[in-house]
Amino acid sequence: MLQVEQLKKSFDGFQAISDANLLVPKGEVVAVIGPNGAGKSTLFNLITGHLQADSGHIRFQGKEITSMAPYKICHRGMARSFQLINIFSSLTVFENVQASVIAKHRLDQNFFRPAKKLFIEETLEILDSFGLFDFKDRSCSALSYGDQKVLEIAIALGSKPELLLLDEPTAGMSSEETRRIVNLIKHLSREKGLTILLTEHDMELVFDVAQKIMVLHQGKTIAQGLPQDIRNDKSVQNAYLGETG
Amino acid sequence: MSTNNFKLIENPKGKFNTYLGLGIAAVGIIVLLLAPEFLTQYYVYLLATVFTTALLATSLNLVLGYGGLLHLHHGVFFGVGAYTVAIVTTKTSWPFAIAVLLAPLVAALIAFVIGWFCVRLRGLYFGMLTLALGQLVWAIVYRWNALTNGDNGIHAIPVPEFLTSINSVYYATLLILVISLIILYIITKSPFGLMLLATRDNPVRSESVGVNVKRHRLTAFVIAGFFAGIAGVLFVLVERSVAPSLLFWSESAEVLIMCLMGGLTVFMGPMLGAGILVLLSMVVGLYTEYWLLVLGLLLLLLVLFLPQGILGYLMEIYNKSQDKRGEY
Numbered sequence: 121m122l123q124v125e126q127l128k129k130s131f132d133g134f135q136a137i138s139d140a141n142l143l144v145p146k147g148e149v150v151a152v153i154g155p156n157g158a159g160k161s162t163l164f165n166l167i168t169g170h171l172q173a174d175s176g177h178i179r180f181q182g183k184e185i186t187s188m189a190p191y192k193i194c195h196r197g198m199a200r201s202f203q204l205i206n207i208f209s210s211l212t213v214f215e216n217v218q219a220s221v222i223a224k225h226r227l228d229q230n231f232f233r234p235a236k237k238l239f240i241e242e243t244l245e246i247l248d249s250f251g252l253f254d255f256k257d258r259s260c261s262a263l264s265y266g267d268q269k270v271l272e273i274a275i276a277l278g279s280k281p282e283l284l285l286l287d288e289p290t291a292g293m294s295s296e297e298t299r300r301i302v303n304l305i306k307h308l309s310r311e312k313g314l315t316i317l318l319t320e321h322d323m324e325l326v327f328d329v330a331q332k333i334m335v336l337h338q339g340k341t342i343a344q345g346l347p348q349d350i351r352n353d354k355s356v357q358n359a360y361l362g363e364t365g
Numbered sequence: 366m367s368t369n370n371f372k373l374i375e376n377p378k379g380k381f382n383t384y385l386g387l388g389i390a391a392v393g394i395i396v397l398l399l400a401p402e403f404l405t406q407y408y409v410y411l412l413a414t415v416f417t418t419a420l421l422a423t424s425l426n427l428v429l430g431y432g433g434l435l436h437l438h439h440g441v442f443f444g445v446g447a448y449t450v451a452i453v454t455t456k457t458s459w460p461f462a463i464a465v466l467l468a469p470l471v472a473a474l475i476a477f478v479i480g481w482f483c484v485r486l487r488g489l490y491f492g493m494l495t496l497a498l499g500q501l502v503w504a505i506v507y508r509w510n511a512l513t514n515g516d517n518g519i520h521a522i523p524v525p526e527f528l529t530s531i532n533s534v535y536y537a538t539l540l541i542l543v544i545s546l547i548i549l550y551i552i553t554k555s556p557f558g559l560m561l562l563a564t565r566d567n568p569v570r571s572e573s574v575g576v577n578v579k580r581h582r583l584t585a586f587v588i589a590g591f592f593a594g595i596a597g598v599l600f601v602l603v604e605r606s607v608a609p610s611l612l613f614w615s616e617s618a619e620v621l622i623m624c625l626m627g628g629l630t631v632f633m634g635p636m637l638g639a640g641i642l643v644l645l646s647m648v649v650g651l652y653t654e655y656w657l658l659v660l661g662l663l664l665l666l667l668v669l670f671l672p673q674g675i676l677g678y679l680m681e682i683y684n685k686s687q688d689k690r691g692e693y
Binding site for chain 1: 551552555557558560562566567569572574580581
């Protein structure tokens with residue numbers, strides 16, 4: 121479904137991504153791991169069009185999307201959540217997701233229909249499956265950090281994507297909240313049949329949910345494969361030595 | 366996972382708000398319809414000026430409050446609308462109705478051209494470019510003697526017979542104001558309006574959920590320009606003359622202060638601000654010629670003590686008493 125080939129990106133002479141390669145097959149959960157500063161977030165920003173690649177190719181569903189504008193990539197069926205909370209701060213929880221659903225249906229340039237009455241069921245269904253139903257009329261800035269992270273993902277789901285990118289979905293969360301995210305990811309993958317690409321620091325989570333793992337080290341893909349192969353890979357162990365466990 | 370019946374969902378607080386708002390609007394309109402019966406001609410004229418300014422301020426707020434864009438020179442589109450009417454009626458033999466229809470279209474066209482450049486920039490840079498390009502339009506109007514009569518402006522603009530008395534002008538401006546406000550209100554409550562708030566809150570995320578943020582902002586800018594052009598038509602009806610000072614940046618600054626004073630987060634806010642400033646400048650003008658000094662002091666007090674504006678502040682109190690969400 122998603123193919124990244126020999127991707128390169130530098131910032132002011134610093135080579136953030138020097139040779140990233142990635143294959144995300146349809147229907148699978150793929151994790152990108154790597155030490156801090158390996159370039160995981162940069163890779164995500166390149167894939168979703170928030171950054172422009174220097175060279176290399178990104179293909180989505182067989183078509184080239186390298187350096188396309190983020191909104192166009194979204195229209196093709198790719199949505200993402202962000203590592204830091206990135207929501208519409210003055211809107212209610214309901215409106216946050218509804219805005220995304222409206223954009224998905226390409227009604228964002230419609231002037232004369234009352235927005236309040238649009239896609240209520242579709243929006244509430246998403247809120248319900250994310251356990252946010254009871255907060256729907258609250259200002260989203262009144263939510264707890266954990267709930268805001270969940271809302272982060274709910275907004276991405278509003279785009280009805282085929283490929284969902286999650287950038288550190290559990291960053292800064294308690295172990296209980298992390299559990300909730302893990303269940304959510306499994307639910308989205310198994311019941312909704314979503315293809316998921318995620319980055320994560322929590323190795324326990326990664327080996328729990330991922331069917332394939334790609335290891336990024338200093339902007340280079342050093343390994344890619346099944347979780348058990350990655351666990352036994354010598355170069356991966358070297359890269360992580362003295363880093364996380 | 367809970368099993369809720371999605372069909373039963375309603376928002377009672379929202380409903381109440383709508384009825385309350387409609388009620389206030391209805392009473393207000395009835396009072397305004399009867400007002401000329403009880404007021405002297407001067408006050409009728411003054412109210413018509415308030416209507417004109419109120420429409421200008423409300424159109425600015427679509428970009429400023431809803432879009433979160435620092436638009437510093439909205440008066441340009443107001444001036445372009447007014448000049449379009451003035452030029453078409455004095456330099457061509459076209460009917461008055463054509464002049465009136467052309468004005469908002471020309472204003473929207475100029476807004477498209479200026480906006481096309483500005484939406485590429487962010488924050489203060491956006492603001493500086495609106496100011497620079499706006500002053501450019503002012504300079505053209507100021508210098509192009511053959512078309513605009515330059516510094517002298519255009520006076521004694523002919524209007525149709527039925528718009529010669531101040532009372533008929535009053536009713537015409539009121540009617541156009543109300544229609545424009547209804548359309549603007551519907552737009553703010555439309556999917557476009559919701560996404561405009563979303564682009565204000567978080568342009569990066571908006572882009573991620575599939576919104577072309579630049580196009581969205583440009584659309585808002587053009588709509589605001591269109592309605593400022595309508596306000597320009599109203600200005601000509603009331604004053605029957607135009608001068609280049611209409612397009613000078615200080616006019617735009619005053620409109621900006623109106624929005625701040627009334628409150629950017631409330632639809633009716635800029636209207637309240639317009640009413641207060643227009644009436645106040647009249648009262649102050651009776652005692653001193655230093656209106657700008659008073660305006661400066663007011664702005665200072667406003668920024669220090671009421672950053673959310675008068676109506677914004679009242680809405681905050683109301684919302685707290687209703688125990689509802691924070692902002693609207």
